[in-house]
Structures are given as structure tokens and as C-alpha cells.
Amino acid sequence: MRKVKGKLFTLMNECSFKYWRDQLVKKLVRIATDHPRAVILIILILTVVFGFFATRVTMTTDLKEFFPQDDHRVITYEQVEVDFGAAEYIMLALEAEDLFHPATIRSIDLITRDLEEIEGVATVRSLTSVDEIKGTEWGLEISPLVSELPTTPEAGGELREKVLADELYSGAIVSKDTKVGLIIIEVQPDADSVALAGLITQRIKDYSIPERLYLTGTPVLNNLLASSMQKDLKKLFPVVLFIIALILFLHFRDFKGVALPFATVFISLIWTLGLMGLLGKKLSPLNAVMPIILVSLGNAYGIYLLNRFGEELSRGKKRREAVVSALIAVGPAIIMAGAAPGG
Numbered sequence: 001m002r003k004v005k006g007k008l009f010t011l012m013n014e015c016s017f018k019y020w021r022d023q024l025v026k027k028l029v030r031i032a033t034d035h036p037r038a039v040i041l042i043i044l045i046l047t048v049v050f051g052f053f054a055t056r057v058t059m060t061t062d063l064k065e066f067f068p069q070d071d072h073r074v075i076t077y078e079q080v081e082v083d084f085g086a087a088e089y090i091m092l093a094l095e096a097e098d099l100f101h102p103a104t105i106r107s108i109d110l111i112t113r114d115l116e117e118i119e120g121v122a123t124v125r126s127l128t129s130v131d132e133i134k135g136t137e138w139g140l141e142i143s144p145l146v147s148e149l150p151t152t153p154e155a156g157g158e159l160r161e162k163v164l165a166d167e168l169y170s171g172a173i174v175s176k177d178t179k180v181g182l183i184i185i186e187v188q189p190d191a192d193s194v195a196l197a198g199l200i201t202q203r204i205k206d207y208s209i210p211e212r213l214y215l216t217g218t219p220v221l222n223n224l225l226a227s228s229m230q231k232d233l234k235k236l237f238p239v240v241l242f243i244i245a246l247i248l249f250l251h252f253r254d255f256k257g258v259a260l261p262f263a264t265v266f267i268s269l270i271w272t273l274g275l276m277g278l279l280g281k282k283l284s285p286l287n288a289v290m291p292i293i294l295v296s297l298g299n300a301y302g303i304y305l306l307n308r309f310g311e312e313l314s315r316g317k318k319r320r321e322a323v324v325s326a327l328i329a330v331g332p333a334i335i336m337a338g339a340a341p342g343g
Helices: 002-034 036-054 072-084 102-116 153-164 193-205 218-252 255-279 290-314 319-339
Strands: 089-095 121-125 131-136 139-144 180-187 212-216
Touching (some): 002 036, 036 255, 089 102, 089 193, 089 218, 102 153, 102 180, 102 193, 180 193, 193 212, 218 255, 255 290, 290 319
Antiparallel strands (some): 089 180, 131 139
């Protein structure tokens, strides 16, 4: 008896939900068909508003952006950065035939001073900017490793012997074969390391020096990842649009069969990106394919609706009646499918 009552109760709930769902859909359909111009105007206004905020959406590869900002682990990580310094570094390697040639040392000093002026850079350590720590009878003495830039090959040779004799620098900021020098750029904790890496990448391209430069570090790789994602989207998105448009045209043999699904998809895409911009959310490697997914799924819903509309017309109904019948018939299913996780 309890099982029977339970099944009846479940059935009543399902019927009640279906009834109110259908009533809501019918009401929305009536509003749309009775006041089409007002509905279209409202949609256009909202699209313009969301389109404005969509322009503010940026792309990030920062792992912290993948987690809630009030998560205790994120808060702890940020506090550690404040207390103990930035956790991210950008490495710039300079390769030359002789790192201790006076002209090469001048290039290192020029790059070091130039990078120190960039906003977001905390410190820059290189052969010409690090300190030398020496023990004396009075304690520790700290002074610049290179107090004066060498101007002759002899002075460069003396500096070479001095640096190679100290394990603190030999094999660290200067390779043991004296052909590569390292410039270490520390990023400020509150700076956008990815944007800074992009700025430094462009900056070093402007240096007119004979030495070869190589840039690396987590921010540099993240900047490369972000630019690669943008390039992939620019290449893939038009291809996806063309393929879907071709399939729609071959199926419906009508321009409207292509334009109507795409119109709803583009509106949905603008609204989604606009909402992200309004809430301060960013595109990441996890959701960068979202525009392509929205286009694919959104067009599928449009196909369902247009097919049902065609069926209603084939039954002899007028266009207005066919629209209402199609929306009532497949509208709830489309809404439920679109609202479900993963579409």
C-alpha cells in the first residue's frame, strides 16, 4: 500500500510540474506572438548592453583565477606572496661569444636598467646589479659586484676571474663557459605576470644589440598559452561557423534556416560573454572553447524548433498557429536541455 501511495504521490508531483511548466511556456509564447516588436526591441537592447560588457572579457592563465577568491588556500597563497615576496620570476638569458667583453657587459647593464623601469617589476638581478658579500674582520661587507663597468678587455678579464672564482655567481648568473648570462626579473605580487611577460617580450625585440636573447619562466609560458588560445579561437571559430552554416543550408535549403539558428546563437553568445564581463569573470584554458560549444549546441536547438515548425505547417496550420504549436511542443524540452549541465 505504501508503495502505491508513493507512486501516486510521485505521479502527482510530475503531473503538477508538467502542468505549470506548460502553462508558463504557453504564457511566454503568447506574449512573444502578441507583442513581437516589443520582445525584439527588448532583446536588442539587452544584447547591446551585454555586448558592451562582453568587450571587457579578458583571458587568463593564472591558476588562482580558477578558484573562488575567498577560498582559504587562495588567501593563504596570496598572504605568503605578500610576506615573502613574489613567487613568479621571468628569466632572460643573454648569449654571447664572450660575456665579459666590455660591450657585452654594457648590453647587460642597459637591459637591466631598462627592465627595472617597467611597472610591475619588483627587482632585476644580473651580473651588473647583484651585490657581492664578503666576510671581513668587522663582519659582512656588502657592495656591488660590479662597481664600475669595464672599458677594456683587461678589465673584463679581471672581472671574469673574480666571478668564476665565486660559486655564488659562477654557474648561477654566469655560465661556467662565460658564454651565457642570466637576468632574473622578479614580478611584484600584485602585478599581472602574464601581461608583464608579454610587455617584456615586446620590449626585448626592440633592443639593437648583437647578443642573442632567450626568455623563459612561468609567466612567459602562460603568456604564450594565452596568445595560442586566442589564435586557435580565431582560426577554429570561423571554420565551425562555416561548417554549421553549410549543414544548415543543405538541410533546410533556405536562407532563413541558416539565419534564424545563428541569430539565436550569437545573441546567446553575446549575453554569456556580457554576463562574464559584468561579473568580472575571465576566459581560461578551461572555458576558452565555450563559444564553439555554444554555437554547436545552440544551432542544434534551432534545428529542433524549425523542424517542428515545418511539421506544423505541413499539417495545414497557419504560420502564427504553427509557431505557437512548435514552441509549446518543443520549447520546454529545449529549455530543460539548455539549462541542464553540459547542455
